[in-house]
Amino acid sequence: MNVKGVIFDLDGVICFTDEYHYLAWKEMADGMGVYFDREINNRLRGVSRMASLDIILERYSGPALTDAEKESLAAKKNDIYRSLLSRMSPADLSDEVKLTLDALRAKGLKLAIGSSSKNAPFILERIGLAGYFDAISDGNNISRSKPDPEVFLKAAEFLGLAPAECLVVEDAIAGAEAGHAGGFEVACVGDASEAKAGDHNMSCFAQLLEVL
Numbered sequence: 780m781n782v783k784g785v786i787f788d789l790d791g792v793i794c795f796t797d798e799y800h801y802l803a804w805k806e807m808a809d810g811m812g813v814y815f816d817r818e819i820n821n822r823l824r825g826v827s828r829m830a831s832l833d834i835i836l837e838r839y840s841g842p843a844l845t846d847a848e849k850e851s852l853a854a855k856k857n858d859i860y861r862s863l864l865s866r867m868s869p870a871d872l873s874d875e876v877k878l879t880l881d882a883l884r885a886k887g888l889k890l891a892i893g894s895s896s897k898n899a900p901f902i903l904e905r906i907g908l909a910g911y912f913d914a915i916s917d918g919n920n921i922s923r924s925k926p927d928p929e930v931f932l933k934a935a936e937f938l939g940l941a942p943a944e945c946l947v948v949e950d951a952i953a954g955a956e957a958g959h960a961g962g963f964e965v966a967c968v969g970d971a972s973e974a975k976a977g978d979h980n981m982s983c984f985a986q987l988l989e990v991l
């Protein structure tokens with residue numbers, strides 16, 4: 780592989796905010812009497828905020844909600860989520876991830892974030908990685924969510940590289956699909972690796988040093 784850049788998904792790859800997403804959606808769903816559990820939460824991985832709300836509302840049986848009401852529910856969840864995120868600190872960045880990132884950079888690779896999250900800059904700041912990446916493409920600069928490849932295509936563009944020159948690293952099946960749809964080679968960890976959704980299905984993040 781002639782890789783010049785690596786594009787990392789954020790949640791589930793660089794750090795783990797699943798539990799905070801779960802707690803925030805749970806509080807919102809409980810408030811409206813809608814059943815929500817961790818199994819449903821697993822379906823939200825890599826999925827945009829509004830698409831996540833639609834999945835949660837599959838269990839809702841009240842009067843039809845207007846777009847404004849849905850926006851307000853998503854905003855309520857996001858307020859709870861951000862107050863939980865503010866508890867994060869550089870201790871939430873593992874040594875394995877930080878040392879691997881540093882080693883990839885030392886090989887001369889450009890490093891970018893490709894995340895569906897509109898909270899990506901805040902999360903990076905909390906874990907001590909503000910200003911670390913060469914480019915950030917996130918939920919604030921895209922109009923279509925994974926499995927659409929837009930977020931990764933923008934990340935490659937921001938790096939000044941072609942998709943064929945970049946490796947995408949993902950934990951979600953929708954994210955691996957997005958990478959392939961954009962013409963990227965994909966390395967997976969977590970759920971996506973177990974489902975063998977990547978070209979490289981790794982057992983840990985540090986295995987990237989064997990792939991690259």
Ligand code: B16
Pocket residue numbers: 788789790791800823824825826827828831857893894895896897898899918951
């Ligand atoms: P927000 P990633 C994704 O981040 C999360 O996996 C997903 O659960 C979340 O709904 C989505 O970001 C949007 O997040 O509400 O913060 O904009 O995995 O693409 O880094």
Ligand code: MG
Pocket residue numbers: 788789790791792824825949950951954
């Ligand atoms: Mg993810």
